[in-house]
Amino acid sequence: MNFPRLVLAGLSGGTGKTIVTLGLCRAFKNLGKKIKPFKKGPDYIDARWLGLASGNFATNLDPFLMPVDKLKALFLEKGVGFDISIVEGNRGLFDGKDVQGSCSTAELARLINAPVILAIDCTKMTRTVAAIVAGCKAFEEGFNLAGVILNRTAGERHRNILQKSIETYTDVPVLGMLPKLSENPIPERHMGLVSNTEYGPQDESLDILGKMAQDCIDLDKVFEIASNSGVIPGNHDPLWSGIELVTDKQPVIGVVRDEALWFYYEENFEALAKAGAKIVEVSLVSTDKWPELDGLYLGGGFPETLAAELSSNIFIRDHVRALADSGLPIYAECGGFMYLGEDVEYEGKKFPMSGVLPISTCLCAKPQGLGYTSGKIIQENSFFPVGTEIVGHEFHYSLCISRTGGNPVYGLKLDRGKGMADGYDGMIKSNVYAGYNHIHALGAPCWAGNFVKAALKFKEGNIQDI
Template sequence: MQNPPRIVLAGLSGGSGKTFVSIGLCRALARQGLAVQPFKKGPDYIDAAWLFHASRRPACNLDPFLLDRQVVAALFAERARTADISVIEGNRGLFDGKDVEGTCSTAELARQLSAPVILVLDATKMTRTAAAIVAGCKAFEPGLALAGVILNRTAGERHRAILTRCIEELAGVPVLGCLPKMTANPIPERHMGLVSDQEHGAREAALDAIADVVERCVKLDRVLDTARAAAPLAPTALVPWPERVCTPEQAPVIGYVHDAALWFYYPENLEALARAGAELRRVSLLSDEPWPELHGLYLGGGFPETQAAALSANVGIRSHVRALAEHGLPMYAECGGFMYLCRAVQLDDARHDLAGVFPLSTRLCAKPQGLGYVEALVEADNPFHPLGLRLSGHEFHYSACTETDAGSSLPPLALRMLRGHGMLSGRDGLLAGNVFASYTHIHALGAPHWAPAFVRAALRFRSGHGATPG
């Protein structure tokens, strides 16, 4: 599509209701037969998963910190090309970025994509002040197209009428919807945001319930008109996907863990591995089904703490993963995947044994132990990241490393943190043979060396080791 219809849904802060509106809008428009392409601004897996189920199209993360401006534009254009409307959910407050200038904010992304912004505003216990807030947002930064407001948590018809008149007459911004106060959220929250889509017992019913509210309370035709009136999108280059490093006949098999414990993957990371030449096979740490022969293993993030007892009880898979690591299989683990490769995880008074690739454990804490964007310098040789590289990523973990086991020394750590927390003493990236594990998540299009390096490591393993142990 030459100029894809698009909107950005933004809030004043986290908890404003923008995820509720984004999910409901995606499902409501999809139920009308429209092809809805969801996007999530920023490093987020949970909201993106819900947006995928709401729209029935894989969500795509757009992040001005993890990805160059040209890559953001190209990725958006590629994913939006076949959609009737693209819905981009922002993160945090509209102007909140990584510094005083608001670098990498939702507003910055909206300007990059020439996308109109619809502000989701929590109107609890306010009327005329809401107009002042909207007027301030409208004028705060040049180049921002604030095209509408959706009011959340309104108290009744009189409240909604006063709010609408104040905002439209005093701020000059149309009100596109007024949502009531909800007695209960169909998708509850917990320590890392919304409950996982894989753990919700009535996912489709919850999504339809949210869409029902949005259909009743939001002017969908006005939202579509706003999206279709977006300014022309500047021409973009193609997405810089990696080139193949082997022929299809030579493709190494790289497994990726995807189950209720580990499922945090950017779709582009898996696509980059496939484009670089890998044959991807989905495997589970929770099932006792035998794994195929592998030449590499990718363990993403997730919620190993919620599945700790089941992970620990699956002794056969725990032993198999440890044997693969000892056999030299290239493994790349992020956050929850790293936790699984440790000796154990401590949850309150319960200790659950895990794979034991690394001689240390983790414990779940009440507050985040690492949160936000990270930058790190690669200071040790490893199969995945070149020495001396400045690596960009993000971390979000409630777990912390505990001391190494008695009689064991700490394995080398490849990353020196320039920004962020990491694992231990400002470092991240544990190494054990061909295993690399970190709290740092990366995006393959922001680290273009990663997927080809992973595939080459898998090719070397197959050439030098043959079959993996059964």
């Protein structure tokens, strides 16, 4: 099977690889190619922009969050039928979770046997670029450094010496040289790019990047490299093996998807549907009445930027609290967990939230939890059996503050990560489970089926509080 693919990597975060990848996606789209974008690692915002640039949803790939066989199966299933699959790496090419580079972009490239194109920030650098390219090519075995794209070049003289240096000292082709932009077409913030839900001129910005890529990158050569990737090694089990149909009664699980909360992996919805749920979208910002629900899923996002709107929507705040009090199974991650608290403090003001949980959150100037997580479930709950090993990730600037007399119960003890308090996460109250940790359904195969089972019990009036 011909499966054109490539990985676009950088030397570190902030080198401009996202801008280069967005430009490639939009340029190929403008040429009539059908592009499937992927994002390596736990990143919702870049994935959203990649989807906009290519015209197709982006899928996250991460060898930490899911088993290798599931990762390969996911890549194959989502990439079938496209002209080219473009994977944007994260951080530096060889940066992983340990000194061996486990779960790095280079490791991902080996797993899917994809050629790597390296984007290099050439600011205030000339001949040294050749040493960097030669070093990257020789650093690890088993991956194919197929070309480089030189970013933030200053002019023709600069570009000339950069290209000649690489051609003289390495055999890695220069596939393009991009100029230094006077300003970033897509603004950045503490979590990387500003989300498309907050930034207006999306297509205009992406068209700028697409034209730059068409003018400055050898797109024919890039496509040729992707088309000569070869086979993906190993056997691949069906993607959804291990997630079984729980019921055909279709309990309704509401998913909050609006301007405040939209950090989700699409595969989490697919897993819930495979287990038998009917998914409906609801909003915390709108005053529209919700349909009757048997479960509720609140993902991550930026509730702080819409804290005033969320707080002023008293009807929905009261409704969510009433649903929790009725025993509805509710699963919340990060921003969704913040909404379930008493209030959110942002820029010196406190905004009342739903009051489901006896905690408050306060936005800080620096990250309070950042990176991969792992731990074990230590308390009975509706979603994970006690003893379940959990892997995930967290990225939050908010700090969790327990209310006096709240007596919180935590379900997850972390051996890696910060969580909500002293290495604990996953606050439990009745059938509510909420915390900073994000999971991927392929890495936590019991989650979807247990969620649907809990929703079915609620639907049938067989409610058992934890």
